[in-house]
Amino acid sequence: MKLRYDGPAPGWKQGLPLGNGRLGAVVYGDGASETWCITELTYWSGKSEPAVTASQGKSDIDAMRELFYAGNYVEGEEMASRLLQAEKRNFGTNLSLCDVRLSFAGGDQGESMTRELNLEEAVYRAVSTSTRTSTSKNMAVDDSSLIRETIASHPNNVIASHVRREGITVGGVAFTLRLEGRTDRFDARASGDDMLVFESQATETMHSDGTCGVKSRGAVHVVAAGGSVTLQDAAIVVDGADEAWIYFAVETDYRREDEAWEQEAASRVKQAAEQGYSQVREAHIADFKQLYGRVEADFGDSGASALPIDERVRLLRGGGDDPQLFTLFFQYGRYLMIAGSRHDSPLPMHLQGIWNDGEANRMAWSCDYHLDVNSEMNYYGAEAANLAECHLPLMRYIERLAEAGRETARSYYGCEGWTAHVFSNAWGFTEPGWHYSWGLNVTGGLWIANQLREHYEYGRSESFLRESAYPVLKESALFFLDYMTIHPKYGWLVTGPSNSPENSFYVGGSRDRSYTLSMGPTMDQSLVRDLFAFCLEASEQLGVDEPLRERLRQAIELLPPLQIGKSGQLQEWLEDYGEAQPDHRHLSHLYALYPGGQITPHGTPELSEAARRTLTMRMRDEGLEDVEFTLALFAASFARLHDGDRAYDQLSYLIAELCFDNLLTYSKAGIAGAETNIFVADGNFGAAAAVTEMLLQSHAGEIHLLPALPFQWHTGRITGLRARGNAEVDIEWQGGELITATIHSHAQLETVVRYGEGIVPITLAAGESCRLERSAFAAEEQLR
Structure with missing residues (x-):
């Protein structure tokens, strides 16, 4: 369960996403540089404004309805345009916060590189191998590997990174770190010898008047073993270090009435540094696995899983067979859910989850909450997954x-x-x-x-x-x-x-x-x-x-x-x-x-x-219209109709044709006024929801096993899916047929379990489980 790539990531669309339910980062780069595109869930432009309408309430609504009843749609819509349209005013949008930019001494864009995102641990890792000699006065490099590891920790509420070099025992790490704001009102300055602090405001003029928005304060703290850490021209410079650690945090004034938030980010990065990266990392992985590890899935392996992700997608586009890529895409949806939305997140995920490439904000689109399917789809799979x-x-x-x-x-x-x-x-x-x-x-x-x-x-x-x-x-x-x-x-x-x-x-x-x-x-x-x-x-x-x-x-x-x-x-x-x-x-x-x-x-x-x-x-x-959420809806809808092969076709097209290299889904340029291909998170979440519908359904007063199993996933298993009624279900199948299913109930449960045309009634007390084999449903089919 890794998104693995051979080669650099030149931009955001190749970068890999991290998140802790509030802070997000898309990490991309090459051997010479790395960028963290930072987002924060509450960093919104705009403000709250009272409702303003010319409508007189029921009397106007009744008059409008009479026009539609009479078939006068022209005047009916004209009246609606006068009375039932709000002005956009300071509606606002969630904005990208800033970029953390790292420039590495001794690196080169052309050197060999591997990148991966480990979904099971939520850890990003990049390894670039160099055979050149560094220009740094404190280090000499000959055939070494620069290793960068980055996490978005929920327990510590920081983004943390560890930079080291293999092949050199002393003084192998040198880089410069700068902050670049994504909004006009952004100011970064030095604090001590090893910290940058910044303050900013989420302002823009496409979705608001440019004067209103959330304010933020943040900090970046760098710790090194060996070498030196200095502040030069609003940049942190690390030279000749054996290894280095970076900690980033930000806080905003969203729904805050006190002033304590202004110092929280700086305090948080210092606390994380004092705790140490290894403990921050350990706590992060344990916290993440507590959620991610509930569901395990395996849809079979054609051998393609050894290849980099971009190559696997190209093979799928050409008609190749890679069932484990669908497993990965399903678990990627769950990963993004955990990264984007935690129990204590101050807001739910918007059109781009908690990430943001900036494209939607510069046009009539917006990183907001679309209530006519997109925001719902972000969470369609949350319960079942x-x-x-x-x-x-x-x-x-x-x-x-x-x-x-x-x-x-x-x-x-x-x-x-x-x-x-x-x-x-x-x-x-x-x-x-x-x-x-x-x-x-x-x-x-x-x-x-x-x-x-x-x-x-x-x-x-x-x-x-x-x-x-x-x-x-x-x-x-x-x-x-x-x-x-x-x-x-x-x-x-x-x-x-x-x-x-x-x-x-x-x-x-x-x-x-x-x-x-x-x-x-x-x-x-x-x-x-x-x-x-x-x-x-x-x-x-x-x-x-x-x-x-x-x-x-x-x-x-x-x-x-x-x-x-x-x-x-x-x-x-x-x-x-x-x-x-x-x-x-x-x-x-x-x-x-x-x-x-x-x-x-x-x-x-x-x-x-x-x-x-x-x-x-x-x-x-x-x-x-080729749209990410439509393909996910097609897949889930065909699953509800028990047509697994059609559902598979929709998911296959979504992965092969409507994903960036980082497997984030997008809406094509030209649709709904989009000027370019725009990342929209609902395709990732909707696809994960569709997979759950293909393997387990519980909306019709029954637990239905493998209702839409496609031919391509003929052998596999999944554990930990959730059914309505507070039950968990483990399923194993082979040759397209159920082998066994186990129902674990966390509350009193009285229902029927369906497989094909066979149904088996079950009654379980809280904490009880039952195991059903294929033969139980075959007997029921014969009785019917």
């Missing part, structure tokens, strides 16, 4: 979002409860986006809040249900009960005006103009149905809000059914409109298939075929 603690920052963020969304619900719609739309930021932005065509996604907040339900269903913590999930989702339900209206034609309870992210449609036979707003898009109705059903069940379980239950029961009866269109597809809207963009990247109306559970092959076969038809129709068009 046995990283529930990594999900917690999102839980806290949703609670704050719900608080901010009360004012939006009141001012825009005149409704109780809370709502949020398509984008959000570090400050809890909940208004519609600044164009109705994509910004008026009224269920964006509900979509992200559904992760609370996921966290509860996997862990079954009643305290979490009572104190977090139910209160937040109940207030969302109150909003929709107040906001939704009866459709005069159908008698259904519908949302609207709202869009189906971020698609458009034609009305009637005319192709002169497409529209984005309508009443009751399928996406909205699927989310609301899950919301009402969850709140009804939770209310009964907790013994609260009995009057609300009857309102929910009545509302559920009035919700529109999922519908099949004239082409056999799952309808995206309440009406069977013509698709203006049949190759669109978003698949939001398939939420009921994935990640929802309303469509299942065994429970709703006709709807399942309609969902399959929708997927194949999207794939058929030559203009299909």
